[in-house]
């Protein structure tokens with residue numbers, strides 16, 4: 001089968017489209033024929049070595065496809081069932097991948113492959129951040145960094161759904177329009193944080209900062225919080241954050257900092273399905289909109305990583321696996 005291999009960590013050009021053996025499912029696993037794989041910043045961290053995996057490995061953690069074989073003990077995912085996954089399926093940039101059955105989410109019939117692939121990782125992340133990590137209350141003002149990004153656009157929408165007001169950061173005018181369309185009440189450039197945040201909140205500061213950028217935004221985010229505010233660092237697209245001196249939380253106003261990951265917020269199948277059920281419901285009712293920033297054939301995989309790392313993208317990037325499917 002065709003797959004994208006990372007032979008050793010490095011820049012985007014280490015990604016190799018190559019032939020590898022098709023795997024067989026073990027107990028509790030299903031073999032899925034992949035239709036669409038999602039491109040995520042996690043794939044960049046794994047490829048670059050920022051997140052270390054034994055090499056060589058097949059890239060990709062997310063996708064949508066059809067169950068073609070089930071391992072022992074899997075009795076609720078019949079052959080032919082369309083499923084999506086955002087974890088438990090390492091090696092998703094491939095024609096076939098093994099997925100942990102507990103982490104395979106049945107995709108409703110009326111949700112197309114690319115919609116499901118665009119809403120799983122980034123939608124579940126937006127969901128847990130705004131409902132559990134810092135549960136947005138009606139009337140809260142929060143700061144969402146990279147609001148035109150994949151997670152950023154969905155998080156902006158979920159905050160707004162919960163009655164919150166979003167101040168969103170972006171790097172360009174084109175991204176500002178996208179963040180506004182997602183529901184950001186105010187759009188800021190990064191260098192305007194924290195001063196403009198204080199202006200826009202009557203000098204109080206925001207209830208929470210949702211930060212997937214990391215090193216470049218951490219200090220200004222901390223300085224944007226109201227007393228007892230929460231800094232949620234859920235990613236580090238600009239690089240890792242140096243160690244934090246705890247007294248800064250006291251002097252900043254009894255602040256909280258947390259570093260959540262999707263693994264701990266989808267710890268059980270029931271928790272994962274509760275989140276995906278609510279997301280699919282919001283899609284069906286038109287309360288949530290997905291934004292696909294690019295559709296690519298497997299051969300263009302290196303370009304997807306280059307574009308993501310150089311901040312050229314908005315919304316979700318998708319790789320189409322099946323011959324003849326997806327982009328021309």
Ligand SMILES: NC(=O)c1ccc[n+]([C@@H]2O[C@H](COP(=O)([O-])OP(=O)(O)OC[C@H]3O[C@@H](n4cnc5c(N)ncnc54)[C@H](OP(=O)(O)O)[C@@H]3O)[C@@H](O)[C@H]2O)c1
Pocket residue numbers: 039040041042121122125146147148149150151152169170171172175212213216234235236237238239260261262263308309310311312313314315
């Ligand atoms: N913890 C979790 O559970 C979890 C799950 C999924 C994703 N994440 C994290 O969420 C973040 C967003 O992921 P995504 O896939 O949706 O990507 P994305 O936000 O679509 O892309 C990254 C964006 O970050 C902004 N950025 C600011 N400084 C940057 C820099 N120095 N280098 C690159 N980008 C920079 C850019 O937007 P501007 O041009 O507007 O600045 C860029 O478009 C990532 O950090 C990812 O690791 C975390």
